[in-house]
Every structure is written in structure tokens, then in C-alpha cells.
Amino acid sequence: MQVVGLTTPQEVFVASKERKFRINEILVIDDPHQGPLIGEVVEANSYNRFIPLSINHDFVDARVIESLERLGYSISEDEINIARVKLRNEANFPITTGAKVHLPEFSEVKDLLVRSTPQEGLALGEIKNTEETADTMDENLKGLFYVYTKGEKKKTKNVPFLLDLKSFQQYPHIGIFGGSGSGKSYGLRVIMEELMLKEVPAIILDPHYEMDFSSKEEDLKGAPDFKSAFKKFQIGEDIGVEFLALGKRDLLDLLSAVKPLTEAMSSAVEILHRRGDTLLSFSSRLELLAEALELGRLRIEKMLQQDIELQEREKYKKMKELLEEYPNIPLVSVQGIAWRLRRLQASGLFNHNIKPVKEALLQGKLAVIQGPIWLLQVFSTYLLANLYRARRDYKDGELRGNASGEYFPPFVIATDEAHNFAPKGYDAPSKGIITEIAQEGRKYGVFLVLATQRPTLLDETVTAQLNTKIIFRTVRGHDIATITEETDIGAEEAKRLPYLPSGDAFVSSPLFGRTVAIRVRLPYTKSPHTLNPFEEIKNYRQKAQDRLLDLLEVHLPIYETNLLKVIQALNAEAPDLKLEVRTLKESLENLVKNGKLKKEDTPFGAMYYGQT
Known part of the structure; x- marks a missing residue:
């Protein structure tokens, strides 16, 4: 291999008669004046006498062809790669044409390819097309994990891609x-596995x-x-x-996450929420005020003048007091707040607290937070702000010399569908805390792993703070x-x-100083969603048929004239089947079609019986 054609300090052409080149592989150029220079293949082609070099003017030109001929290549006979x-790194001056090129030993490119150790780095995958270099690699870096290539699970033979945790x-x-x-979800799963292996406390929002991570990948x-x-x-x-622990800001964020609040509603919440309110006291105040606003002051005073029960009189007294205390709050605002609060209450959001999540983090575990996307948006606003505040308060106290603060x-x-939590162009309840962590979290040791199919829809401030980007198809x-x-x-x-094939990605990180092409390793665990949906249909039908066949066994042979009696017995034994004459007849015909039963026509109609 040697340099051919016109060269620059930034890039060169390399030719070979014996070896085909691969995209992203590393080569070392032995320039006689500047010493060894490391480069990466960004484009590769092969030519033979049936494909003239001149047809690809955008890749090689007359000067390259002329250079090849002078270096002894036979354009009309040789295959030229x-x-x-x-x-x-940019050279001081253009590379010498004719300089020899060789594949590097690992020691020549170790500092370029490996920036951590398996013990301290996240083993995310392999650096593509580095097999030859990996042959001379340190033993502790060989075969660290499996990769999925050409339909098979194989031990990696390339240099591992290790992302330095520190x-x-x-x-x-x-x-x-x-x-x-594209493999994005697998990439996120691999990162979570690596964090668990390093016992790094983490949270993932899982819509x-x-x-x-309970089920291991086979083989x-x-x-x-x-x-x-993990938990x-x-x-x-x-x-x-925990409603009692909510401040006005927290409550506003939760309510607006259900549906955005108007300015009047926000003002009403600020006025109506009192320090130390429980869910019952706050919701009762809302409902009573809404009823009072509907009735109006005159009707309430009229009711108080009548002879009514003591309990009713107390209720109307409270209504009158609320109208006097909050004379300027519109009914529609109170009703809107009450509706949002009822929806949050119906989701069970106020039935528990976040103590189990804090305990999981203190134990160095991964906390997987699951729920529908709208509820995750609501809850994450409160959860992330609370946890970030706990960590920030501890670190700030430590810097002030107050070591007595509770350790956090x-x-x-981490989250998938990150554009839903920090969207571009409009506000979302969780956007504020995620933006704050993106900008300031580094100081407190709080970091983000954000996955999305649509980076264009992710808030630009957040995107700009993502120093390491892993880009799949x-x-x-x-x-x-x-x-770009x-x-x-x-x-x-x-x-x-x-x-890009599924599982292949480009990693852009200032730690490496260049884009690295990787293949993500095979996760150690299986996702619950790996079953093909069409296989799911097949499996479900098979199980349903096998179950029905087991239930039918004691009733065989079954005569067409006796189906009603069989149905009554089956529905009593398995009420969830809800069989009718038509559906049982269809099921029997399917069992015959699939070879599970046999059918014979008799003077009394069709008879269905077993294989033995």
C-alpha cells in the first residue's frame, strides 16, 4: 500500500493491488519527512480492466492515474484498490507521494482507539474494521462481549469501544x-446494563x-x-x-402537565393552595368554592336564613366564607383546576411517594419508572426536580463546610422518547428541570442519557449540552x-x-476527537418486546387450540347434534371461553384442519373424535 496522486495536509489517496480497503479502517502513513501519520479510510473503490478509472471523476482524476502508472501499476491489467x-491530525505539509502505508499495530493506535479500561469504562460495542489491529491487542481487551453479525452471535474480534465513565x-x-x-433502544439498554455493572445509581423513564432486565439473552x-x-x-x-410535601410551584407543574393552565388558573392555584394542605383539604376547598360560585352569594344567604340541618348550615357558612375570602376567582378557573386534580387523583399519583426510588439510588441500583407517556411527563417533573434538589443541596452544603447534610x-x-420531555418550540412541564440539569448537572454529578427518534424535535439548548452523541440509522x-x-x-x-445496518452507529465525542464507527454489543438481557408480532399471533392461536383440545378430551367423541350440551359443560369449566354453537363448530373444524381431531359423517351428523 502506498500514497498516490495529489496530496494535501488533510487527506491522501492510497492504492494497493493486493488488499481491498474498508470504510473506517485505520491506516498508518510512513511519510519519510514527517514520520508516521494516522488516517482513516472515508471512501474506498476497486477498479479492474473492465471498469476504467476514468469513469469515476469525482473520486480519482488524471493526476492519480498518472501517479499510479509511474509507481508501476498496470491500469489495463491490474485490479487496483x-x-x-x-x-x-492535519500534517505540517502535504504527504509525500509514493510513501508506504501499513496497517497499525495496536500499540501505534492504542491512545487513539482506547481511552479507558474494561473496569472503568462502559463497554458499548466494537470499533468497526479493526480486526487486524485487534490481533496485537492486550489480552484483557480481547473478546469482552458478543456481537450480532450475519445472523449469528459471535465473540467480538475487533477493538472494544470503551466510553470512559470518569x-x-x-x-x-x-x-x-x-x-x-435502527438499534437505538438496544443502545440504550446496553448503556443501562453497563451502568448497573459499575453500580452507578440511575433512573430511566420507560414509556x-x-x-x-430479568431475562438473559440465550447462548x-x-x-x-x-x-x-434494578427495581x-x-x-x-x-x-x-406526596401531596403534603408539594409546594405551589410543584403543584402548578403537575396540574399543567395534565393540560396547560391559563393565567387565571395559575393565579387561582397560587391563591387557593395553602401551606400544609393535604389532598383532601385542597380538593374540598376547590369543590366547595366551585359550588359556592355556582349558587352565588344571594342564594347562599337565603339558605342560611332558612331552618336547615346543622351540617347543611355549616356547609353554607363555609361557602360564604370562601366567597368572601376569594371574591375575584372565576368559576371556570376553579372548575378547570378541579378537573385536572381529579384526573391526577384517578391515576393513583397521590397514593404513594418517591421514597422507594431514593432508596434504590442510595443502594446503587437502576430505578425503572414505568407509566403512560402523559403520566411520566407529569411525574418526572416532580421526581427529577426532587432528586436533583437533594443532590444539589448535599453538594452545596458540602462546599459550605456543612457536612451534616443527608448524603445523596x-x-x-435516562429516557427514551426524550423529545416528549424536553420539546423544541413549546413548553412542557419536565422541560425546565431537564434543561437545568443539562446546563448545570455536571457540577453536581447528575448526568443525562437522552434517546429520541427525532433530534430535530428535541430542545436545542439540551441538544447542545449532549457532549457524546451516538447516531444510529x-x-x-x-x-x-x-x-451534522x-x-x-x-x-x-x-x-x-x-x-446503516441495525446496530451500527457513529459516535461523536470530544473524548476521541473524531467520529468513531462502532457496532453496539449484544445486550446481556432480552427486551419483553422482542417477539415478532406475527409469531405472537401464531403462538396465541396455538395455545388457544391446545387449551380447547385439553378441555374437549373428556367429551370425545362429540356429535354435531350434541354441541349444546358440550358448550354448557365447557362454559361451566372455563367461563372465559364464552362459547356458542357457531364458535364451537368453527373451532372443531379448525382442529380437524390442523390434524388435531378427525371427522366422520354419520347418520346423526358429523362426529369429531381424537387421533387415537
């Missing part, structure tokens, strides 16, 4: 971008109910067990909001434009983004 190589202090926050089916020898490393919490069932650990916040032009603006991805990588 040509790569465009971009230098890792570098978060300098380069905080990770963004994961990619379209549906798709897929972040369960992965030595895969760790994560059952005790799942359902909003409204396991965790919630650094932690990571992306098709939309607007999203690709956003990615926010990363150091070049035109070559941008062109490849719509065609």
Missing part, C-alpha cells in the same frame, strides 16, 4: 439518535414498558445477572407524589441536518446514515 484517507465530569451527557428499528456464556441490580416502579401503584449520590437520568433530512450541525460527522458519514 484505491482509498481516500483523511488524516487524524470523563462525564468533563464531557457530560449522552444523546442517542436513530429511527425506528414503552421494555426496560426489564451468552458468562452473562451477568441483573435481577438484583421497577409503576406510577400510581408503587410510587407517586450522583446519578444518571437516520433517514429524515431535517434530522440528518440537525445531527451538532456533531463532527462529515459529509461522508452523513451520506451513510440512511443506510
